[in-house]
Amino acid sequence: MLYSLLRPAIFTLDSERAHRLTIAALRASPSKSPPPSGALAVSVAGLDFPNPLGLAAGFDKxxxxxxxxxxxxxxFAEVGxxxxxxxxxxxxxxxxRLVEDKAVINRMGFNNGGAAATLDRLQARAARKGIVGINIGANxxxxxxxxxxxxxxxxxAPLASYLAVNISSxxxxxxRALQDESALTDLLDAVFEARGEKGPPVFLKVAPDLEPADIDAIARIALDSGLAALIVSNTTISRPKLRSHHAGEAGGLSGAPLRDLATQRLRDFRKATGGAIPLIGVGGIASAEDAWERIKAGASLVQLYSAMVYGGPGLPRxxxxxxxxxxxREGYQSIAEAIGSE
Incomplete structure (x- = not known):
């Protein structure tokens, strides 16, 4: 309720400045424990998640x-x-912000302070509880x-609950050329060699703008390579019908207009992998019903980011x-029973 009152004032600020203020507010907030486990607990890649809802990369770069x-x-939280x-x-x-569409377009370009600065922060919180994935990219x-x-x-790797290889921005x-079959094989070979035998699980984040042959190739490589999960999907370069005057901006589109495309890609990867590898559903998730649809479609976990712009800090709970x-309501003992149930 408080956020709904503050949002009009926040939206008068430049989007990036508002984001920096949000990070500052969270940095100053009192520390709280991660959520407890219960009926929403789910295990993926050897990790025990107290609930399946995560914050996607891009927020806490x-x-x-x-x-x-x-x-x-x-x-869980994914940084980077x-x-x-x-x-x-x-x-x-x-x-x-595409307010009329409850969407965001970004062309940030992997802006970040680099590995050395981030490493110091991650080392400082290494003894704390909670699953924190690290999303990695290339300069x-x-x-x-x-x-x-x-x-x-x-x-x-030594500080990550899991590593997310982002080749889909x-x-x-x-x-995105690294999603091509030969390049992806070479990339994953290098990543697994660098990780070693006992490192954290590796997830791969893919784009929604893929052809059926690309999906089949990525699924085949994922199953052969030892990837622990696929994150489906990143932002889209496609443009469904939008109302905002920012609709023509270049960059990746996220938020509500991505929902149907991201859900379909999740189903495509579920079919292509035969359910043999966990999937993480991302894109256009803004409510429990959205998350539930993605879980029933085959997602073991879900993530959001853009919805926080419109729903505020109370949205996760x-x-x-x-x-x-x-x-x-559906008669399950745990949410794990619902994965892929459609």
Whole structure:
């Protein structure tokens, strides 16, 4: 209720400035424990998640507030994307609210403070509870992007609950080419070699803008490579019908207009993998019903980010409370029983 009163004032601010103020507010907030486990608990890749709702990468790029995020009621937090060297990202303005569409367009370009600065923060919170994944990327001007991913894997693996390999951002030119079959095989070989035998599970984040042949190839590689999960999906470069005057901005579209495409891609990957690898559903999730649909379609976990812009900090607990109600209503003992039930 408080956020709904404050939102009009927040929306008068530039989107990126409002985001920085949000990070500052979370940094100053009192620490809270991660949510307890219960009927929403689910195990994926050897990790026990207290609930299936996570905050997607892009919000906490530099791992400044992962514990504050968990304190909002998320079952896990994913920080990053983090690159080996600091980079400023693309020119501003590069982040736009599409209020009429409950959407966001961004062309941030992996702006972050680099691995060294983030490593210090992650080491400082290493003894705390809670699942914190680390989303890794490559520098825009890297001569060898696969080498960047290998470097990030070696550096971040000791501090990550899981590693998320992000090759699906549309805002770094040429990055999505790493989703091609031969390039992806080489990339994952390098990542697993850098991680070693006893490192954290590795997830792969894919784009929604994939052809059926791409989906089949990625699914085959995922099953053969030892990937622990697929994150489906990143932002889209497609443009469904939008009402906002920002509709023509370049970049990745997220939020409500991505819902149907992201849900369909999740179903596509569920079919292509035969349910043999866990899927994490992302894109257009803004309510318990949205999350429930994605879980029934095959997602073991779900993530959101853009919905927080419109729903505020109370949204995670609204969604998890709603999921508890849906589990009970459908007669399940736990949410794990609902995965893929459609």
């Amino acid at each position: 530099d791992a400044e507030v992962p514990d504050a995020v968990l304190g909002l009621g998320f079952g 994307s983090i690159t080996p060297l600091p980079q400023a990202g693309n020119p501003k303005p590069r982040l736009f 825009k001007d890297a001569a060898d992007r696969i080498a960047d991913y290998a470097t990030m894997t070696r550096v971040m 549309p805002n770094t030119p040429g990055l 609204q969604i998890t409370t709603g999921l508890e109600r849906l589990v009970k």
